[in-house]
Amino acid sequence: MPKNSKISAIQTIASQAYQTFKNTPTSGNNVDNKVFAEQQTELVSLMSQITAADLNIAPPKNLSASSSQPPSAPVTYMHICETDAFSMGVFLLKAEASIPLHDHPDMHGMLKVLYGKVDIRCYDKLDQAAGAEAEHERQEDAVSKALLRSSGQFSAQSGPCVLSPAKDNLHEIDAVDGPAAFLDILAPPYCPDDGRDCHYYKVLHTAGRKDQSEEDEVWLLEIPQPDDFWCGGEPYPGPQVSV
Numbered sequence: 001m002p003k004n005s006k007i008s009a010i011q012t013i014a015s016q017a018y019q020t021f022k023n024t025p026t027s028g029n030n031v032d033n034k035v036f037a038e039q040q041t042e043l044v045s046l047m048s049q050i051t052a053a054d055l056n057i058a059p060p061k062n063l064s065a066s067s068s069q070p071p072s073a074p075v076t077y078m079h080i081c082e083t084d085a086f087s088m089g090v091f092l093l094k095a096e097a098s099i100p101l102h103d104h105p106d107m108h109g110m111l112k113v114l115y116g117k118v119d120i121r122c123y124d125k126l127d128q129a130a131g132a133e134a135e136h137e138r139q140e141d142a143v144s145k146a147l148l149r150s151s152g153q154f155s156a157q158s159g160p161c162v163l164s165p166a167k168d169n170l171h172e173i174d175a176v177d178g179p180a181a182f183l184d185i186l187a188p189p190y191c192p193d194d195g196r197d198c199h200y201y202k203v204l205h206t207a208g209r210k211d212q213s214e215e216d217e218v219w220l221l222e223i224p225q226p227d228d229f230w231c232g233g234e235p236y237p238g239p240q241v242s243v
């Protein structure tokens with residue numbers, strides 16, 4: 001390696017993500033959870049420091065949509081890298097865009113806002129047995145009971161929002177007060193052939209008290225990908241990474 005070469009912040013994150021997730025603790029394997037927790041803490045620390053400028057990304061200058069243009073994707077993804085252990089990229093949300101409620105089956109994740117603000121609500125499905133015996137009027141398997149685990153606003157000054165197979169695994173993300181962007185790590189990557197496909201959900205109603213911000217029970221209905229949500233792609237302009 002050249003003596004004065006400087007390792008980019010995103011390369012450091014990619015290397016740490018690989019170290020953290022190369023033996024991802026999912027339901028199917030046994031790993032040292034203490035080691036995993038230490039590695040994940042280090043990754044959270046690195047993610048907390050990454051900025052939009054580190055990735056050569058800046059908020060769009062023209063915030064007003066032109067009505068004469070065909071509608072472009074409300075959300076755009078910039079792919080950075082993918083290995084068997086994790087995938088990493090940047091999501092760009094237009095003003096008022098939302099990523100609808102979706103899951104990350106048996107996956108870990110980390111989301112760090114680069115610019116703008118997002119509201120994130122995180123849910124977890126309750127025990128399937130509890131959902132099956134409930135006397136809900138809908139009988140289909142597509143309905144499940146879940147808990148609203150957390151709800152909060154994240155900006156570039158916030159630390160990453162962290163999800164795991166067991167906690168905060170489902171989330172919905174809304175851009176607030178203008179466009180927003182966030183760096184996203186998923187581990188392992190989505191892979192339908194391995195049972196890690198993305199499903200979308202609609203909250204049917206809240207069973208808990210409205211004034212509670214946590215641990216509220218809701219019913220979730222699995223739905224097709226909403227018509228008003230689709231994700232375009234554009235090239236990632238930041239430093240290249242290798243893992």
Ligand SMILES: [Fe+2]
Nearest residue numbers: 102103104171
């Ligand atoms: Fe997600």
